[in-house]
Amino acid sequence: MAKLNASNLLEIGERVPIPAYDRAQVRGGIVHFGVGGFHRAHQAMYLDALMNEGKALDWGITGVGLLPNDRRMRTAMETQDCLYTLTVKHPDGTFEPRVIGSIIDYLYAPDDPEAVLARLADPATKIVSLTVTEGGYHANQVTGAFDESDPAIQRDLRPEAGPETTFGYIVEALARRRAARIEPFAVMSCDNIQANGDMARRMIGAFAALRDPELGAWIEERVSFPNSMVDRITPATTDSDRSLVTERFAIDDDWPVVCEPFTQWVLGDHFPSGRPPVDQVGVQVVEDVEPYELMKLRLLNASHQALCYLGHLAGYRYAHEVCGDPLFVRFLLGYMDDEATPTLEPVPGIDLDRYKHQLIERFANPEISDPLARLCADSSDRIPKWLVAVVREQLANGGAFRRSALVIASWARYAEGIDESGEPIEVVDRRREQVMARARRQRDEPLAFLQDPDLFGELAEDESFTSAYLEALESLHTRGARATLEMWEAV
Numbered sequence: 234m235a236k237l238n239a240s241n242l243l244e245i246g247e248r249v250p251i252p253a254y255d256r257a258q259v260r261g262g263i264v265h266f267g268v269g270g271f272h273r274a275h276q277a278m279y280l281d282a283l284m285n286e287g288k289a290l291d292w293g294i295t296g297v298g299l300l301p302n303d304r305r306m307r308t309a310m311e312t313q314d315c316l317y318t319l320t321v322k323h324p325d326g327t328f329e330p331r332v333i334g335s336i337i338d339y340l341y342a343p344d345d346p347e348a349v350l351a352r353l354a355d356p357a358t359k360i361v362s363l364t365v366t367e368g369g370y371h372a373n374q375v376t377g378a379f380d381e382s383d384p385a386i387q388r389d390l391r392p393e394a395g396p397e398t399t400f401g402y403i404v405e406a407l408a409r410r411r412a413a414r415i416e417p418f419a420v421m422s423c424d425n426i427q428a429n430g431d432m433a434r435r436m437i438g439a440f441a442a443l444r445d446p447e448l449g450a451w452i453e454e455r456v457s458f459p460n461s462m463v464d465r466i467t468p469a470t471t472d473s474d475r476s477l478v479t480e481r482f483a484i485d486d487d488w489p490v491v492c493e494p495f496t497q498w499v500l501g502d503h504f505p506s507g508r509p510p511v512d513q514v515g516v517q518v519v520e521d522v523e524p525y526e527l528m529k530l531r532l533l534n535a536s537h538q539a540l541c542y543l544g545h546l547a548g549y550r551y552a553h554e555v556c557g558d559p560l561f562v563r564f565l566l567g568y569m570d571d572e573a574t575p576t577l578e579p580v581p582g583i584d585l586d587r588y589k590h591q592l593i594e595r596f597a598n599p600e601i602s603d604p605l606a607r608l609c610a611d612s613s614d615r616i617p618k619w620l621v622a623v624v625r626e627q628l629a630n631g632g633a634f635r636r637s638a639l640v641i642a643s644w645a646r647y648a649e650g651i652d653e654s655g656e657p658i659e660v661v662d663r664r665r666e667q668v669m670a671r672a673r674r675q676r677d678e679p680l681a682f683l684q685d686p687d688l689f690g691e692l693a694e695d696e697s698f699t700s701a702y703l704e705a706l707e708s709l710h711t712r713g714a715r716a717t718l719e720m721w722e723a724v
Contacts, residue, residue, distance in 0.1 A: 239256070621689060
């Protein structure tokens with residue numbers, strides 16, 4: 234067995250594919266905040282594919298970590314020369330590994346903020362990309378306005394303060410580039426947010442304007458924020474994934490990545506200082522990303538929410554278990570056909586009916602073993618963006634919304650923190666205390682959960698919606714998840 238690093242790469246290459254390019258010739262052009270499994274299964278994979286064709290060697294990635302948990306990633310990256318294995322898990326049980334080499338450096342910002350700022354301010358850096366989760370944009374869920382209440386944001390707004398947040402680093406680096414008359418980099422969001430580039434523009438611009446109105450105006454005028462839609466199911470790495478890489482491929486990899494075969498990246502072509510030719514390795518470079526974004530957010534992402542709470546309450550623990558149950562599959566397809574699809578415009582080049590059935594096939598991949606706990610996490614950043622938007626459009630247009638009402642009620646029931654067997658549920662959410670406090674009041678105050686204006690706006694005042702929601706919540710309490718689902722599908 235060989236430890237994964239540059240010195241052992243040729244030996245490892247006798248067993249699995251390795252980079253076909255000389256990594257010593259790769260130069261940095263991208264700085265990426267949030268180097269998790271998804272980034273490494275997606276953007277870094279596409280860049281590696283380009284480099285294997287002898288292209289984009291000036292678009293190497295420098296990863297940046299900001300959070301305490303990122304210390305582990307720094308250690309893994311340092312000991313492995315930023316190499317890692319990516320294993321595609323096919324439904325038939327076959328595995329497709331390769332070593333990815335497009336990440337060439339990793340900086341842990343709290344240890345050396347100036348090193349990060351220097352890399353960001355370097356003229357060679359043309360793109361700064363983000364996978365910082367939906368909550369990392371500091372947007373009010375209902376109004377869409379910048380929420381400056383985060384203490385870290387407040388610290389970053391102090392005069393002469395060193396940056397702590399992603400926004401702090403980006404804006405300080407742009408200020409330095411402006412002062413040095415260096416062209417700004419493009420900011421490329423890869424998070425699951427509708428019009429994610431536009432969101433990044435508004436939030437970063439608002440932050441910058443609070444710090445320096447002239448800088449905020451310069452960013453608004455000069456900085457590009459392309460929209461993108463990214464898609465690949467990538468569960469968090471487990472010890473069994475590490476063992477898989479060790480036992481099957483004789484590679485000692487501290488932080489491998491596993492993912493599904495499907496991958497899609499739709500990217501708005503707005504890069505004034507240039508971009509790698511990712512369209513040559515399957516990326517759809519388009520003028521308007523919105524139809525693809527809405528398709529993914531309202532069909533894939535919202536369907537994940539539709540299956541995770543009800544599935545957990547019904548006793549399942551993995552997405553493929555839920556999608557092996559015909560009752561749940563009927564419910565998911567019903568939501569997609571009757572509630573989500575009417576809110577979508579035609580998507581160029583996509584057969585939506587085939588796409589929806591393909592989603593079920595993807596969710597049902599038993600090799601991925603995507604935990605429902607992962608899908609249930611951070612719901613207060615997900616449900617308002619992915620599902621409440623569907624509800625509002627359907628209410629405005631007189632469309633169906635009962636399945637969406639049940640999904641939101643199932644989140645409310647899940648957030649009580651106790652399952653149907655009396656076992657505790659670990660609720661993972663940045664608003665955990667507020668969410669659980671409202672959920673625990675709802676047996677006496679049935680609308681308590683829905684009356685959170687920061688998540689649902691005025692939805693609790695819509696009688697047609699609350700009627701369906703209350704019916705669903707009562708049934709979840711009295712009948713349980715499966716019986717409720719059977720009743721819902723019988724209507």
